[in-house]
Amino acid sequence: MENLIEIRDLSKTFRVRQGGLFDRHTVLTPAVRDVDIDIRRGEILGCVGGSGSGKSTLGRMILRLIEADDGTITYAGRDLRALPPEDLRQHRRRAQIVFQDPLQSLNPRRTVDENVARPLLNFGIRPAAAARRVDELLEMVGLDPRQSHRYPHEFSGGQCQRIAIARALALEPEFLFLDEPVSALDVSIQAQILNLLKRLQVELGLTYLFVSHDLKIVRQFCDRTMVMYRGKLLETGSSEAVYRDPLHPFTQDFLGTVLHARRDEAWQRAAERAEDLEGAPPDMAGDHCPYAATCTRRVARCTTAEPLLRPAAPGRAVACFLHESPADVPSPQPRTLTPTGATA
Amino acid sequence: MTDRSAAPARRAPRRSNLYFVWRGVLGDPVARIAAGIIAIMVLAAAFAPWIAPWPPNAANPELRLMPPGTPGHLLGLDNQGRDILSRLIYGARLTLVCGIVPVLIGAAISIPLGLLGAWYPLLGGVIMRLMDVLFAFPMALLAIMLAALMGPGVANMMIALVVTLIPYNTRVVYAAACLERDQAYVEAARAMATPDLKILFIEMLPNVVAASVVYSCTIIGAVVITAAGLSFLGLGVQPPTAEWGIMTSEGRSYIFNAPHIAAIPGISITILVMAFNLLGDSLRDSLDPRTRLRLVRTAKDRT
Ligand SMILES: Nc1ncnc2c1ncn2[C@@H]1O[C@H](COP(=O)(O)OP(=O)(O)OP(=O)(O)O)[C@@H](O)[C@H]1O
Ligand SMILES: [Mg+2]
Numbered sequence: 209m210e211n212l213i214e215i216r217d218l219s220k221t222f223r224v225r226q227g228g229l230f231d232r233h234t235v236l237t238p239a240v241r242d243v244d245i246d247i248r249r250g251e252i253l254g255c256v257g258g259s260g261s262g263k264s265t266l267g268r269m270i271l272r273l274i275e276a277d278d279g280t281i282t283y284a285g286r287d288l289r290a291l292p293p294e295d296l297r298q299h300r301r302r303a304q305i306v307f308q309d310p311l312q313s314l315n316p317r318r319t320v321d322e323n324v325a326r327p328l329l330n331f332g333i334r335p336a337a338a339a340r341r342v343d344e345l346l347e348m349v350g351l352d353p354r355q356s357h358r359y360p361h362e363f364s365g366g367q368c369q370r371i372a373i374a375r376a377l378a379l380e381p382e383f384l385f386l387d388e389p390v391s392a393l394d395v396s397i398q399a400q401i402l403n404l405l406k407r408l409q410v411e412l413g414l415t416y417l418f419v420s421h422d423l424k425i426v427r428q429f430c431d432r433t434m435v436m437y438r439g440k441l442l443e444t445g446s447s448e449a450v451y452r453d454p455l456h457p458f459t460q461d462f463l464g465t466v467l468h469a470r471r472d473e474a475w476q477r478a479a480e481r482a483e484d485l486e487g488a489p490p491d492m493a494g495d496h497c498p499y500a501a502t503c504t505r506r507v508a509r510c511t512t513a514e515p516l517l518r519p520a521a522p523g524r525a526v527a528c529f530l531h532e533s534p535a536d537v538p539s540p541q542p543r544t545l546t547p548t549g550a551t552a
Numbered sequence: 553m554t555d556r557s558a559a560p561a562r563r564a565p566r567r568s569n570l571y572f573v574w575r576g577v578l579g580d581p582v583a584r585i586a587a588g589i590i591a592i593m594v595l596a597a598a599f600a601p602w603i604a605p606w607p608p609n610a611a612n613p614e615l616r617l618m619p620p621g622t623p624g625h626l627l628g629l630d631n632q633g634r635d636i637l638s639r640l641i642y643g644a645r646l647t648l649v650c651g652i653v654p655v656l657i658g659a660a661i662s663i664p665l666g667l668l669g670a671w672y673p674l675l676g677g678v679i680m681r682l683m684d685v686l687f688a689f690p691m692a693l694l695a696i697m698l699a700a701l702m703g704p705g706v707a708n709m710m711i712a713l714v715v716t717l718i719p720y721n722t723r724v725v726y727a728a729a730c731l732e733r734d735q736a737y738v739e740a741a742r743a744m745a746t747p748d749l750k751i752l753f754i755e756m757l758p759n760v761v762a763a764s765v766v767y768s769c770t771i772i773g774a775v776v777i778t779a780a781g782l783s784f785l786g787l788g789v790q791p792p793t794a795e796w797g798i799m800t801s802e803g804r805s806y807i808f809n810a811p812h813i814a815a816i817p818g819i820s821i822t823i824l825v826m827a828f829n830l831l832g833d834s835l836r837d838s839l840d841p842r843t844r845l846r847l848v849r850t851a852k853d854r855t
Contacts, residue, residue: 271743273739273742273743296745297745300743300744300745301745304743304744305739305740305743307736307739307740308736309736312735312736312737313736313737313739313740314737314740315737315741315755315758315759316737316759317758317759317840318755318758323737326741326744326746326755327744327745327746330744330745330746330747330750331745372740375740375744378744379744
């Protein structure tokens with residue numbers, strides 16, 4: 209399959225000025241670090257990782273809602289970061305976003321039809337034509353167009369998410385960034401929204417980047433999965449393979465934690481580690497694996513060098529020394545005589 | 553209501569904001585009284601020459617300081633023997649104009665300032681520092697300074713009041729806009745290529761304006777009082793002209809032997825201020841789609 213989006217060495221560090229008049233300093237938060245990933249046309253790529261691991265930041269950079277610091281994003285063959293203003297405007301027709309909180313993502317003081325028609329009006333479609341298209345879109349996501357004069361708060365969370373999806377589809381995009389689209393919904397509603405998304409994906413030939421905390425959903429819903437931790441991409445592969453046989457120790461812990469596969473004290477500790485992403489970063493200077501501080505299978509090299517994402521099996525890649533074949537060790541690195549584990 | 557083919561015809565009419573303001577005010581007894589009071593004052597001001605029993609400056613020195621209830625003079629006479637009711641009716645004109653017009657102009661300037669400031673951080677820094685400078689002066693003092701610099705007169709007084717009001721309203725709008733700016737719907741608007749100015753003035757404005765409207769209603773009272781203060785100092789409305797603030801301050805010297813001279817316009821100002829405050833509260837509810845349906849229950853709309 210052809211790649212729709214190719215991301216290379218993408219990095220983003222947030223700078224937030226903090227402190228008062230005298231003690232002013234800039235806090236740097238590396239949100240995404242050197243991420244390499246391809247998104248293939250027509251696939252659903254799942255993105256999992258703890259809170260604050262940079263999933264939303266990654267997606268927003270693809271939409272150019274956040275400007276990247278470094279690296280390249282190639283979208284359908286064009287360098288996304290160098291688009292001139294008018295081309296960026298056109299890019300907005302092709303890539304859209306659906307947010308976690310459906311009610312918040314709709315303007316509370318605009319009716320549903322005004323909310324959904326806005327993107328159409330932005331691209332010069334006449335109000336009458338836009339109104340017809342709004343009805344069509346609402347039908348498509350399973351809502352009654354006759355209710356479209358109501359305000360968003362008069363709808364349930366699931367209905368609001370349908371409205372938000374209708375709005376995202378208004379410009380006939382080919383790519384949707386779904387930022388935890390079902391996390392705020394009841395379990396019964398989640399299934400409905402996921403079915404809707406799946407149906408639309410097939411009917412309209414869409415490509416999704418799907419972020420979720422719920423690994424069960426990602427496993428069922430996504431063709432491939434990428435695992436992020438503290439802004440780094442640790443592992444990619446088909447959802448099936450990643451869940452059946454997670455390679456990276458973090459993925460193993462994270463899966464165990466979230467799927468509650470293990471129920472012993474090791475699980476307890478892993479759960480704490482996986483949840484505690486937003487806490488202070490491990491106090492280690494220099495290059496090291498982002499997960500080294502808490503990894504149970506740490507080897508000496510993990511604290512002195514940073515593992516790169518390497519192909520580990522057909523269609524899979526992992527950034528972990530345990531899965532690195534000796535030939536892959538980058539040449540400038542001094543060879544150390546630590547065991548590197550099995551080559552998968 | 554399940555027949556889809558009839559959809560376009562059955563679509564319920566779209567209701568405008570004004571409809572909800574109207575229904576909300578009518579539905580709330582307190583707001584109804586407040587709106588009634590304001591309406592009466594506005595009508596009295598508009599039709600003063602037909603309603604007022606006497607011309608505002610016609611003096612009858614023989615009856616000076618006479619209390620309310622004097623035949624022919626329902627609310628009594630002042631220290632020069634002018635009919636207080638007539639002066640009250642004529643005075644409503646300038647009082648309302650001096651209270652409302654500066655607030656309207658101030659809001660018209662503050663809302664764009666606050667919105668633009670919240671959207672463009674650098675510009676926002678400049679605007680808010682400028683407002684901080686204006687804030688350093690107490691409202692009355694700043695108004696006096698400006699009015700004194702520009703010289704006496706109603707127009708100059710209003711300009712002084714507008715300048716005094718802008719920092720308050722701008723801060724209210726700025727704070728509201730900063731909250732709105734981080735909402736997901738604004739990010740969604742960016743994602744669908746809505747131009748910056750449209751995001752500010754089409755998407756964010758309706759969410760921000762309610763705060764400003766409510767605040768403006770409450771500040772009208774302070775403006776009426778400040779305007780009265782300026783007039784008292786000879787910087788605003790000039791004496792023989794009827795205006796409630798001036799009437800109150802003129803009656804000050806007779807507060808012990810003829811208290812009604814100061815009390816009647818003073819109480820009128822209080823009522824005016826309270827009416828605007830109560831109306832402001834009600835407006836906030838009827839401007840917000842999340843609360844206004846409670847105010848307007850239309851049975852046929854509910855399915
Ligand atoms: N606008 C911002 N300004 C400063 N820091 C930010 C900003 N947005 C995100 N961050 C920081 O960047 C890091 C990554 O954030 P991001 O929202 O991408 O995480 P996430 O994986 O989406 O988390 P969650 O699962 O909680 O949504 C976090 O540490 C966060 O605090
Ligand atoms: Mg997120």
